[in-house]
Amino acid sequence: MTALTDETVGRLPGAAGETLTVPGYDRSRLRAGIVHLGVGGFHRAHQAMYLDALMARGEALDWGICGVGVLPHDARMRDALMAQDGLYTLVLKHPDGTLDGRVVGSVVDFLLAPEDPEAVVEKIASPEIRIVSLTVTEGGYNVHPVTGEFDDSDQAVQADLVDGAVPATSFGLVTEALRRRRDRGLGPLTVMSCDNIQGNGDVARRMFTAFARLKDPALAAWITEYVPFPNSMVDRITPVTTDADRALVAERFGIDDAWPVVAEPFCQWVLEDRFAAGRPPFEQVGVQVVDDVEPYELMKLRLLNASHQALCYLGYLSGYRYAHEVCQDEVFVRFLLDYMEREATPTLQEVPGIDLDDYRRTLVERFANPAVRDTLARLCAESSDRIPKWLLPVVRQNLAAGGEVHRAAAVVAAWARYDEGVDEQGAAIEIVDRLAERLHAAAASQHDDPLAFLRDRELFGDLVDDRRFTEHYLVALAALHDAGAHRLVERLAAGEVL
Numbered sequence: 001m002t003a004l005t006d007e008t009v010g011r012l013p014g015a016a017g018e019t020l021t022v023p024g025y026d027r028s029r030l031r032a033g034i035v036h037l038g039v040g041g042f043h044r045a046h047q048a049m050y051l052d053a054l055m056a057r058g059e060a061l062d063w064g065i066c067g068v069g070v071l072p073h074d075a076r077m078r079d080a081l082m083a084q085d086g087l088y089t090l091v092l093k094h095p096d097g098t099l100d101g102r103v104v105g106s107v108v109d110f111l112l113a114p115e116d117p118e119a120v121v122e123k124i125a126s127p128e129i130r131i132v133s134l135t136v137t138e139g140g141y142n143v144h145p146v147t148g149e150f151d152d153s154d155q156a157v158q159a160d161l162v163d164g165a166v167p168a169t170s171f172g173l174v175t176e177a178l179r180r181r182r183d184r185g186l187g188p189l190t191v192m193s194c195d196n197i198q199g200n201g202d203v204a205r206r207m208f209t210a211f212a213r214l215k216d217p218a219l220a221a222w223i224t225e226y227v228p229f230p231n232s233m234v235d236r237i238t239p240v241t242t243d244a245d246r247a248l249v250a251e252r253f254g255i256d257d258a259w260p261v262v263a264e265p266f267c268q269w270v271l272e273d274r275f276a277a278g279r280p281p282f283e284q285v286g287v288q289v290v291d292d293v294e295p296y297e298l299m300k301l302r303l304l305n306a307s308h309q310a311l312c313y314l315g316y317l318s319g320y321r322y323a324h325e326v327c328q329d330e331v332f333v334r335f336l337l338d339y340m341e342r343e344a345t346p347t348l349q350e351v352p353g354i355d356l357d358d359y360r361r362t363l364v365e366r367f368a369n370p371a372v373r374d375t376l377a378r379l380c381a382e383s384s385d386r387i388p389k390w391l392l393p394v395v396r397q398n399l400a401a402g403g404e405v406h407r408a409a410a411v412v413a414a415w416a417r418y419d420e421g422v423d424e425q426g427a428a429i430e431i432v433d434r435l436a437e438r439l440h441a442a443a444a445s446q447h448d449d450p451l452a453f454l455r456d457r458e459l460f461g462d463l464v465d466d467r468r469f470t471e472h473y474l475v476a477l478a479a480l481h482d483a484g485a486h487r488l489v490e491r492l493a494a495g496e497v498l
Contacts, residue, residue, distance in 0.1 A: 003256045006085040009103055018098075018252050023105035025055050027085075030064040030108050033280075035124050037170050038135040039067035039077055044104065045090055045238045045263040047133060047194055051106035053285040060280040062128070064108035068120050070136070070170050078110045080258035086110070089249050089260040093371035100265070101253050113173060117166050124177030125186070130277035132177075133192040134204065136170055138385040139434060141197065141207045145388045146461050150210035161214055171211040178212075178227065179219050188226040188276040194234045197389055198301055199294070201272065205229035230272035233297040235304065237264045237366060239374045264372050266362075270296040295349040299356070302344040304363055306390040310339050310407070311367065312379035313414035317424055317485035321376055327368035331486070334493035336364060339407040347397040381432035383415055384439065388459055399468060406498045409472035410488060416453035417480045419443035424484050435459075447481075450474050472498050 002008050009022050034051075036043060047065075054060040069078050081088060086107035092100040113120045124132055134140070144151040152158065159165055160172030167173045174191065181187065191208065193200035208229075212220035241261055249260045270288040273279075283289045288296070308323070314335075315326035326332045340360045348356070367374075395408045420443045421429050431440055438456070446452040454464040454473065463469050475498040479488045491498070 001256045004084045020101040022103045031062045032066040033063040034131045036133045037068045041261045042238045043135045044261045048106045052104040063280045067110040069112045089257045091262045092265045095369045121177045125180040131190045190275045201229040201231035228274045230274040231293040233270040235268040295351040308379045310411045312376045313418040314485045316376045323374040324370040331493045384435045406472040410476035413476035
């Protein structure tokens with residue numbers, strides 16, 4: 001077994017029957033042009049992979065990635081990658097069990113903000129950096145779930161707003177770097193969000209300028225005028241790396257990799273062409289560079305992401321633990337396709353070049369890939385950041401148009417049932433959510449007050465007051481308690497309107 005470094009990458013042994021691609025370019029020529037905040041599995045399976053593909057063509061050698069960890073626990077990723085000279089193995093898992101391996105070489109450096117925030121700020125402020133990209137999760141933008149405005153109540157944000165504070169948050173780090181660029185006459189850069197949020201670039205613009213306005217109104221005006229925040233739609237199912245994945249990379253490719261990443265074969269990136277200081281030629285490696293991302297992002301958020309929410313709670317309560325198990329159950333498949341066709345799709349715009357019937361079928365096939373082993377626990381995590389952004393817009397638009405909402409109501413009811421913290425066999429459920437205590441308390445009281453979970457107006461707004469929604473929700477919640485999740489899905493798949 002071979003350790004993964006610049007010295008060894010050219011002589012990796014590989015394995016019989018497997019495909020392994022390694023960087024064929026001279027990595028000593030790479031220079032960082034992008035600072036990326038939030039180096040996790042998805043970024044490494046997606047944006048970093050696209051850049052590696054460009055570099056393999058002899059392009060974008062000055063667009064290497066300097067990763068930044070914003071939280072203390074990001075030290076683990078920093079240590080793993082830097083011990084391997086930034087290299088890691090991306091393994092694509094096909095449904096038939098075959099693997100494609102790729103050693104990705106586009107990450108050239110990694111800084112940890114909690115240890116040296118000044119180094120991070122100076123890196124972003126340096127002339128060679130032209131893009132700051134983000135995968136900081138849906139909750140990392142501090143969007144108030146009801147007002148949609150910047151929520152400055154977070155203690156770390158408040159600390160960053162103090163005059164003379166050493167920046168610690170992504171808002172503080174990027175804003176201070178932009179201030180220095182302005183003051184040094186270096187010009188703006190582009191802030192590129194790659195998170196699963198509708199209008200992610202527009203959201204990033206509003207949140208970063210709102211922070212800047214609280215800190216320095218003149219700087220906020222400069223950012224508004226000069227700094228672009230392009231929208232994008234990103235898509236690749238990327239489960240959390242496990243020890244079994246590390247063992248797989250060692251066994252099948254002969255590589256000792258501290259933190260590989262595994263993903264499905266499918267990958268898509270639709271990107272708005274709006275940049276301040278140039279960009280890599282992404283279109284050469286399959287990125288769809290367009291003028292308007294919105295139709296694509298709505299399609300993905302309301303079909304793929306919301307369908308993940310539709311299957312995860314109901315699936316977990318039914319006794320399944322992986323997404324592929326759920327999507328090998330024909331009852332669930334019928335339920336998911338009905339949700340996508342009858343509730344999500346009517347809220348979408350026309351999507352240029354996309355056959356939505358084919359897209360929906362392909363989604364179920366992707367979910368059913370047994371090799372990926374995407375856990376329902378991962379999909380159930382951080383629901384308070386996901387349901388309001390992915391599923392509730394579908395509900396509200398259908399309520400306004402007189403459309404169907406009973407399947408989505410059942411999904412919300414399943415979330416409420418899941419957050420009671422015990423499954424149908426009496427085993428404990430670990431609720432992974434920034435609002436876990438609050439959600440559990442509301443769910444625990446719904447036997448006395450069936451609408452207790454919906455009364456959280458910061459998450460649900462006025463849905464609790466809309467009888468068209470609550471009637472479906474209450475029937476679904478009662479069915480979950482009385483007959484269980486699988487029986488509820490059977491009823492919905494049979495066309496019953498709760």
